[in-house]
Amino acid sequence: MNELPEFQEIPLSDLPDEHAVIQVPLMKKKRRVLGYAMRRTTGFVVYLDSCPHFGSPLSDDGIPLDATGNVTCSAHRAAFNRETGICFQGPCAGKGLTEVPFEVTGEALRIRTQIARPRPTP
Ligand code: FES
Numbered sequence: 001m002n003e004l005p006e007f008q009e010i011p012l013s014d015l016p017d018e019h020a021v022i023q024v025p026l027m028k029k030k031r032r033v034l035g036y037a038m039r040r041t042t043g044f045v046v047y048l049d050s051c052p053h054f055g056s057p058l059s060d061d062g063i064p065l066d067a068t069g070n071v072t073c074s075a076h077r078a079a080f081n082r083e084t085g086i087c088f089q090g091p092c093a094g095k096g097l098t099e100v101p102f103e104v105t106g107e108a109l110r111i112r113t114q115i116a117r118p119r120p121t122p
Contacts, residue, residue, distance in 0.1 A: 009105075011108050012104070012109065015037060016039075020038065021065055022038070023035075023049075024036070027114045028048075034048075035100045035115075036071075044102070045085070047097040047100065048099070050098060051075060051078060051092065053073065053075070053092035071085070073090070078091060
């Protein structure tokens with residue numbers, strides 16, 4: 001298994017607007033998973049690439065955003081409010097994406113690669 005660095009840093013300049021999304025390789029319970037870092041009104045968010053419907057990856061092409069900037073799942077067309085991570089349309093309405101903890105340090109998002117406890121959105 002390829003090891004990942006303990007932290008990953010994403011320059012804030014790589015997330016200039018609501019159409020930008022960056023894939024972040026992560027580890028969860030010794031498995032490689034992905035996160036998606038993006039901008040939102042209140043700052044930034046990193047969502048785990050796992051749909052609350054069946055736990056499927058959100059996207060086949062690495063860009064789980066629709067034309068309005070909301071997050072989508074390509075499996076069964078769920079749509080999630082990018083600001084809250086809550087599904088507002090589709091088979092998992094009312095359920096939320098899982099947020100990956102991070103901190104903003106200087107001009108970068110700093111994300112611990114090993115995610116011990118991702119937070120489900122409220
Ligand atoms: S797995 Fe995402 S909508 Fe069904």
